[in-house]
Amino acid sequence: MHWSETGVEERAFALECFGRSVPGVLWMPANEPGPFSLVLAGHGFTMNKHTLYPLTLPRDLVVDFRLAVAAIDVPGHGERQPDRGRDAPACEGAWRDHWQAHGAKEIAEELRATLDELQRLPEIGRAAVGYWGLSLGTQYGVGFLAEEPRVVAAVLGLSGLPDPGPRIAAYAAKVDCPVFFIQQLDDEVASLDRSNALFERLASKEKILRSNPGRHMAVPSATFEDAYRFLAERLRR
Amino acid sequence: MHWSETGVEERAFALECFGRSVPGVLWMPANEPGPFSLVLAGHGFTMNKHTLYPLTLPRDLVVDFRLAVAAIDVPGHGERQPDRGRDAPACEGAWRDHWQAHGAKEIAEELRATLDELQRLPEIGRAAVGYWGLSLGTQYGVGFLAEEPRVVAAVLGLSGLPDPGPRIAAYAAKVDCPVFFIQQLDDEVASLDRSNALFERLASKEKILRSNPGRHMAVPSATFEDAYRFLAERLRR
Numbered sequence: 320m321h322w323s324e325t326g327v328e329e330r331a332f333a334l335e336c337f338g339r340s341v342p343g344v345l346w347m348p349a350n351e352p353g354p355f356s357l358v359l360a361g362h363g364f365t366m367n368k369h370t371l372y373p374l375t376l377p378r379d380l381v382v383d384f385r386l387a388v389a390a391i392d393v394p395g396h397g398e399r400q401p402d403r404g405r406d407a408p409a410c411e412g413a414w415r416d417h418w419q420a421h422g423a424k425e426i427a428e429e430l431r432a433t434l435d436e437l438q439r440l441p442e443i444g445r446a447a448v449g450y451w452g453l454s455l456g457t458q459y460g461v462g463f464l465a466e467e468p469r470v471v472a473a474v475l476g477l478s479g480l481p482d483p484g485p486r487i488a489a490y491a492a493k494v495d496c497p498v499f500f501i502q503q504l505d506d507e508v509a510s511l512d513r514s515n516a517l518f519e520r521l522a523s524k525e526k527i528l529r530s531n532p533g534r535h536m537a538v539p540s541a542t543f544e545d546a547y548r549f550l551a552e553r554l555r556r
Numbered sequence: 557m558h559w560s561e562t563g564v565e566e567r568a569f570a571l572e573c574f575g576r577s578v579p580g581v582l583w584m585p586a587n588e589p590g591p592f593s594l595v596l597a598g599h600g601f602t603m604n605k606h607t608l609y610p611l612t613l614p615r616d617l618v619v620d621f622r623l624a625v626a627a628i629d630v631p632g633h634g635e636r637q638p639d640r641g642r643d644a645p646a647c648e649g650a651w652r653d654h655w656q657a658h659g660a661k662e663i664a665e666e667l668r669a670t671l672d673e674l675q676r677l678p679e680i681g682r683a684a685v686g687y688w689g690l691s692l693g694t695q696y697g698v699g700f701l702a703e704e705p706r707v708v709a710a711v712l713g714l715s716g717l718p719d720p721g722p723r724i725a726a727y728a729a730k731v732d733c734p735v736f737f738i739q740q741l742d743d744e745v746a747s748l749d750r751s752n753a754l755f756e757r758l759a760s761k762e763k764i765l766r767s768n769p770g771r772h773m774a775v776p777s778a779t780f781e782d783a784y785r786f787l788a789e790r791l792r793r
Contacts, residue, residue: 321571322567322568323570326567327565327566328586329566330559331559331563332557332558333560334557334558335557335558349565349566369611369615370611374607436557
């Protein structure tokens with residue numbers, strides 16, 4: 320039996336943050352001291368910290384690129400709803416209430432607090448930080464990135480500027496780290512026009528648009544692999 | 557930040573077995589010496605070692621019950637098909653060829669060889685062994701269990717006796733460990749009659765039928781939780 324060089328260690332945490340308990344998880348190469356560059360990963364709508372898109376994101380980044388990955392359940396999702404995310408309509412209601420009241424603000428606070436705490440670990444420390452968030456993970460991700468200078472590169476996409484959406488537009492105009500943006504030409508959730516508008520709004524000097532045929536959840540694996548490489552290379556600089 | 561007591565360590569392996577390379581993965585509590593009782597988990601049709609049903613099975617059993625869990629890709633699935641399982645029809649063809657030629661025989665050999673190797677690890681050793689396999693994981697699972705006295709308890713279900721199916725029926729009649737059998741009353745894959753016929757055929761003196769309303773992939777989480785407890789309790793004896 321041959322064992323692969325890199326195993327994956329997964330640690331669950333709960334962060335007390337502004338009176339809220341935020342459940343999260345950290346993945347890292349097992350049995351190695353680090354420090355590891357860290358990718359904060361934002362999950363999509365009705366998903367949770369364990370169901371990122373792609374599902375294999377933590378394993379792929381840890382095993383193939385020796386990065387650490389961390390994710391939290393955003394409000395109304397995962398452990399933060401009574402039935403632990405098994406009922407999509409309930410998730411939708413809880414989410415809508417939160418988003419109308421707070422927009423990206425509270426989630427950005429939580430991601431920032433998570434990053435503060437993770438940087439106290441010797442395995443992370445002051446290693447470089449990236450962000451990965453598609454679909455809803457882009458909607459709140461731009462709110463986080465707009466005011467988070469520690470993030471040096473991001474993968475965004477499957478999302479567009481919402482119709483009135485002044486906040487998202489204003490946040491996007493403040494995102495200036497290198498961005499790899501994934502767009503699906505037949506996306507039934509984010510229209511092409513809105514997606515293009517969001518991409519154009521990003522202030523990043525280095526931004527890459529990767530556009531593929533196909534629907535919202537049909538991103539080709541080759542695109543994910545290029546996005547991994549983009550992120551890993553910027554985090555290594 | 558509060559860290560949960562049990563982290564999860566994931567190790568990938570490749571087993572050379574009768575000239576075949578069998579990719580697998582082992583999950584265990586991180587930073588603990590063990591030995592841990594082991595659950596071998598068989599994935600379903602078009603799924604793979606990382607997409608067990610439920611998806612959270614390894615984490616649930618490791619974190620909540622301090623068990624180790626191992627899974628392999630069966631022929632035609634996961635890493636064992638050219639496009640790594642992304643194309644369901646291709647998976648179907650490769651699987652059908654294999655199943656017609658070998659039935660459960662080769663997979664049972666591979667599971668046995670995997671168990672042999674895992675028992676050499678100090679973290680596993682001679683601790684108790686269980687099996688979890690639903691749907692297709694039951695079809696080949698009974699072939700494995702029929703000739704594997706090391707398994708002391710199993711969770712099976714979402715599957716029935718196939719129409720001619722002499723091999724599956726013969727295997728089932730040799731399964732005598734305690735079994736927790738999951739059945740869905742509106743299962744569109746395994747009919748109620750066939751499912752009942754398979755459950756009846758099992759030779760186990762201790763067998764529990766858990767029947768719920770709902771379709772194939774709509775097993776209530778409470779049923780999974782009871783199945784975990786069933787398995788964990790028998791492995792503890």
